[in-house]
Structures are given as C-alpha cells and as structure tokens.
Amino acid sequence: MVLIPSIALQVRCGPPFDAVIVRGDIYTDWVVAMSYGMTHGSWIVQLTPENEEEVLRLVSGLSSFKRGISILIVGSPNAVPAEFEGRLERMGITVKRVGGATRLDTSLYLVINYWRDCESLVLVDGFNSSYYLAALSVAVDRGAPVIYTKGGRPPEGFYDALRDQLRYVKSLVIVGNSLNPEDAESLRMSGYSVEFISELNVSSGSPESPYSVIPSLLRELSSPIPILTGFISGSLVTIMLGRLRRREREELEEFLTLDERRLVEIVREKGEVLQEELPELTGFSKPKISRMIAELSDRGILAREKYGKTYVVRLSDRVKNL
Numbered sequence: 001m002v003l004i005p006s007i008a009l010q011v012r013c014g015p016p017f018d019a020v021i022v023r024g025d026i027y028t029d030w031v032v033a034m035s036y037g038m039t040h041g042s043w044i045v046q047l048t049p050e051n052e053e054e055v056l057r058l059v060s061g062l063s064s065f066k067r068g069i070s071i072l073i074v075g076s077p078n079a080v081p082a083e084f085e086g087r088l089e090r091m092g093i094t095v096k097r098v099g100g101a102t103r104l105d106t107s108l109y110l111v112i113n114y115w116r117d118c119e120s121l122v123l124v125d126g127f128n129s130s131y132y133l134a135a136l137s138v139a140v141d142r143g144a145p146v147i148y149t150k151g152g153r154p155p156e157g158f159y160d161a162l163r164d165q166l167r168y169v170k171s172l173v174i175v176g177n178s179l180n181p182e183d184a185e186s187l188r189m190s191g192y193s194v195e196f197i198s199e200l201n202v203s204s205g206s207p208e209s210p211y212s213v214i215p216s217l218l219r220e221l222s223s224p225i226p227i228l229t230g231f232i233s234g235s236l237v238t239i240m241l242g243r244l245r246r247r248e249r250e251e252l253e254e255f256l257t258l259d260e261r262r263l264v265e266i267v268r269e270k271g272e273v274l275q276e277e278l279p280e281l282t283g284f285s286k287p288k289i290s291r292m293i294a295e296l297s298d299r300g301i302l303a304r305e306k307y308g309k310t311y312v313v314r315l316s317d318r319v320k321n322l
Contacts, residue, residue, distance in 0.1 A: 016040035017072040017096070017114075018062065021047050021055065023079040025257050026295065028103040028148065031132050032110055033074040035122075035139040035146045042072070052084055060091060070094040074110065076101075103298075104148045104155035111145045112161050120144035120171045123154060125178040127300050135175045138197065142173065152180035162192075173197060256301075259284065263292055264315070267302060272314040274307065 017040070022033035024046030037044040047055055063069045071088060073080045076099035088095045098113055100106040103126045111118065124135035126148025139146045147154060162169060171193035174184065184194045256264060259282075266281050267273055273281070278289045293313060296302040301319050304311040314320075 017042045017070045018066070019043040019045050019059070019069075020072045020074060021045045021080060022074040023047055025260065026075060026079050027129065027132055027299065028126055029075040029079060029099075029106060031136050032107050032146055033072075034136055035144070036072070036074075036110060036115065038140045039143045039145075047080055047084070056084075056087060056091075059088060059093060063091065063093060068094070070096070072114065073097040073099070075099045075106065102155075104150055107145070107147045108155040108158060108161060111147065112165050115145050116165055117168050118144055118166065119168050120173060121166075121169055122146050122173045122175065123149050123178050124175040125149055125152075128176070128178075129299060129301075131175045131178065134197070138173050138175065144173070149178045152177065153183065154179070171195065259288075260292060260296060263289070264296070264301065264319075267313055267315055272312050275304065275311040275313050278313070 020033045020037045020042050022029050022044065024030065025048065030046070033044055036042065045055055045058065059069070059071065069092075071093055073085060073095060074097075077085075079099065080097075085095055085097060096114075098106060098110045100109050107126070111121070120142045122135050122139040122142065122144050124131045124146060127150060135146050138144075147158070149155075169192070172179075172187060172195070174194065174196045176196075176198065184196070187194050263278065263282055263284075266278070275289065275293060278284070278293075279286050282289065284292070293302060293304060293311070297304055297316075300316050302313055303316045304313045
C-alpha cells in the first residue's frame with residue numbers, strides 16, 4: 001500500500017477530503033485521484049484486494065486523533081468494493097464516491113462534483129498510457145484536474161458542464177493529440193485558451209496555428225519531478241523521488257504490478273494463449289485471471305478475442321512493438 005501526501009496549491013476550493021482512496025493498479029483512476037490529492041493536500045491511499053484490512057486500520061487510527069474524517073473514493077464498485085465503502089461508513093467516516101461507467105465519466109464526475117472552481121483543465125487520451133504521467137505533471141503544475149478523452153473527443157456532457165457548472169475554467173491544456181483540432185478550434189471560438197503539448201516538437205502558438213504549445217511546460221516534463229511517496233511498514237515512512245519515464249517500455253514496467261508483469265510476460269512468450277490455460281500457467285485463480293485480463297485489455301496492454309467458450313489472449317499491437 002502506498003500513501004502519497006501533497007502540498008496543497010492555493011486554489012478556490014471547499015474543504016478538501018482528508019484522504020482519497022483509489023485502486024493502486026488501475027492507473028486511469030490513480031491519475032485522476034493524484035491530480036485532486038496533490039492540489040488539495042489530501043492523502044492518496046492506494047487500495048489493493050490484499051491490503052483492505054490494513055487500509056481500514058490506517059483510517060481507524062486517523063479517526064481516533066481527528067473528528068469528522070471525510071474520504072473520497074475514486075472508482076466504481078468494481079474497483080473499490082461497495083462492501084469496503086460500507087465498512088468505512090460503519091466506522092463513522094463520511095464517505096463520498098465518484099465513479100462512472102467509463103474512465104471518461106469518472107474523470108468528469110470528479111470535476112463536476114468536487115472541483116468546480118478549477119480554472120484550467122488537462123485533457124488526455126484515456127487509452128494512451130504513455131501520456132498519463134505527462135498529463136499528471138501538467139495537472140499538478142496548473143492545479144488542474146485531468147479529464148480523459150477517447151478518439152479525440154471529450155466525455156459526453158463535457159460541453160454542458162463547461163457552460164453550466166465549470167464557470168471558472170479559462171484554459172485547457174491538451175496532451176499530445178488527445179483532442180480533435182475541430183473541437184479545439186470550437187473551444188477557442190467560445191473564448192477559452194487552448195494549449196497543446198507535443199512530445200515531438202515545441203513551437204510558439206499563433207492565431208493561425210491550430211496548436212499552442214507552452215515551452216516551459218515541456219521543459220518541466222523533461223526534468224525530474226519530485227513525488228513524495230510514503231511506503232507504510234508499521235510506523236516507517238520512506239520518502240522517495242519519482243521520475244517521468246520517457247520510454248514506453250520503461251513506463252509499461254513501472255505501471256504493472258508484479259502479478260501483471262508475470263501475466264504479460266507469459267502472454268509475450270506464448271505469442272497468444274487461451275484464457276482458460278492461464279490459471280495453470282500463472283498459478284492465479286480463474287476469477288483473478290479474468291479480472292486482470294479485463295483490466296489490462298481496458299488499459300490497452302492486452303487484446304482478447306472470443307474463441308468458443310473462452311478467449312484467445314495476446315499482446316496489443318502497441319505493446320507488442322515495444
């Protein structure tokens with residue numbers, strides 16, 4: 001389990017949550033939670049199926065020293081179980097949850113419900129993990145939330161939210177090609193500042209150009225970024241520094257748990273394998289294999305194809321070429 005404390009930036013916000021609980025191995029939820037926690041000064045508690053009891057003990061210990069503890073859960077009940085949420089509530093903890101049917105919905109719902117006073121938004125392709133840390137870096141720099149896009153389009157309801165609820169927003173930062181140029185131009189015509197950050201080049205934006213790149217932000221992305229990370233073992237807290245991984249293979253390894261690495265390496269060695277064979281090959285249970293494959297497919301690492309009553313599992317084309 002990892003706790004990540006943050007120094008709150010000065011933004012117009014209501015009382016922040018004492019802690020944000022998120023599945024540590026679902027990185028789309030983790031990035032959204034981190035952008036909130038690092039801006040509002042909330043602890044990020046990374047939950048796994050194996051450490052639920054430890055997390056409950058940590059929260060119980062905090063509540064014995066401070067009254068009125070409030071916790072935000074980021075992710076659907078499939079990620080952070082409803083039973084776990086109920087146990088927190090029975091401890092007298094105020095618990096709120098933000099979790100939509102998709103990662104795009106979750107990112108937008110957090111902003112609408114708990115971050116309406118933000119002045120900037122960071123838009124990033126929710127299906128391109130190589131952009132995630134870059135987006136988080138920009139979000140922390142701006143004190144801004146991360147909102148996911150798909151196929152260059154923002155979540156359903158995004159434009160209505162901009163008009164009706166996110167009235168402080170003045171600028172949007174787009175990581176890579178995460179937003180269609182047509183949508184970007186429409187936002188500019190509506191009076192928003194739209195800035196693109198490219199991984200390949202840096203150029204000053206101009207009224208004639210569809211892209212407006214901020215060189216200072218790119219320099220920030222290429223430099224080490226301190227991440228205050230506390231690994232809890234009893235009362236021991238070790239402070240570590242994290243760096244952005246600039247090569248996709250390094251980033252992939254960084255973002256996989258040990259169990260996920262084992263599964264991915266077996267699939268890589270086999271080329272393709274039937275899902276029903278993986279429990280024996282990995283030593284994991286069938287439910288765990290099913291959950292891991294679903295999550296890794298959703299993150300664009302594995303691909304699966306229906307084959308009779310089971311699936312053929314292989315690496316995605318993007319990962320296969322790393």
